Amino acid sequence: MILKIRKREESLGWGVLVVYLGALALALAVCAILLALAGKPALEGLVILFRGAFGQSYSLLDALVKAIPIFLCALGVALSFRMQIWNIGAEGQFALGAVGATFVALSFPGLPALALMPLMFLAAMLAGGAWGLIPAVLRLRLGVSEIISSLMLNYIGILVLEYLVFGAWKDPASFGFPMTAEFVPAGQIAHMGPTLGLSLGKLHWGLLACPLAGVAYSVFLSRTRLGFELAACGEGERVARYAQLPYGFLVLLVMGLGGGLAGLAGCIESSATLGRLQPTVMAGYGYTAIVVAWLARLKPWPIAFTSFLLAALRVGVEVLQLELQIPAAFGQIMEGAILLCVIAGQFFLSYSVTLKRSRPVAAAASKGERA
Secondary structure: EEEEEEEEOOOOOOOOHHHHHHHHHHHHHHHHHHHOOEEEEHHHHHHHHHHHHOOOOHHHHHHHHHHHHHHHHHHHHHHHHOOOOOOOOOOHHHHHHHHHHHHHHHHHHOOOHHHHHHHHHHHHHHHHHHHHHHHHHHHHHHOOOOHHHHHHHHHHHHHHHHHHOOOOOOOOOOOOOOOOOOOOOOHHOEEHHHHHHOOOOEEEHHHHHHHHHHEEEEHHHHOOHHHHHHHHHHHEEEHHHOOOOOOHHHHHHHHHHHHHHHHHHHHHHHHHHHHOHHHHHHOOOHHHHHHHHHHOOHHHHHHHHHHHHHHHHHHHHHHHHHHOOOOOOHHHHHHHHHHHHHHOOOOOHHHHEEEOOOOHHHHHHHHHHHH
16 A cells, blocks of 8 residues: 555545544544543543633623733734744743833823823734744844744743832732732723623623724735735745745745734723733733644634633633542643644645555466566
8 A cells, every 4th residue: 555645736625624623523522532641531621621712701801801912912923834934932922011001000000091002002013013023123133033032031031020010010009919000090991791791701792892903904905015915925034035026025024914903902001901910911822823823724703713722621611620629730731632633634635645555466476477
């Protein structure tokens, strides 16, 4: 038998759905095995996982809240990925965005909401964008791989955040816990429920940033000259320079905009969800965003859908940890297994695998003798 792998020339069409469902089924089987090895009821665990993720209204609302920062970070990295610039630094840019917003909130508590909130957004986007420009400059000036530099900057960004909340910005009234003072009401994004008179849990008005950013992303790529030039640069740096496109400027642009979107996500998360800055704001949204961008093939509306699914998965894993008393690390293992299986399924969207029978050498030789 000969195994042949060929690149697909046409899209699978409805086969894409089959591949994803198969990958999801394999991931659930892996999760069931892991639960059984941990001495937990496997089938009951899967039921709890799905019920916790999709079975109740408050779970769906919680997933929607978690999907907001994932979507914004994923949109930012997708923009750079379209140019084959591999921005792995959304996590650090998210952290610097939260730091920038907190600086404004703590420095100007007397401003009205109409002035304070835009300043927080602006500071967060500038801080995240500046953090994203560092690996871009290092790539253009020194030839440093943006994969390595942006990844390493994640750790520096998180340590900067922790240095501030453990030190200069630590609230004296926090009983020793690392957190800043609570933002004034003008610096906190309001929740939708009380405003609309509905029971919407922690869902907040920061959600509006997602459709606005998604529309802006689509319009920029399809309706502007820079968007077309960016798509052309995706064919490679040599092609872009041969076509005399402003490659260096576009690299700075996509890294700055991507960092700005991640910084905006950090501002929304610290302002709306926590109401202050503390280390728990770093929940790995920047790393999840990279997976989301690839699964959605860098398209904005699939990014929104995938962000919600992975956020719902996080909520389901949290419920599973509580009900079956499994360690938090086990929940992360399950989440990683699901993501790995789904990503592996992407291979079959780009390549076809066929098995062909090979003729035995002896039989081929005998046929040759007879001839």
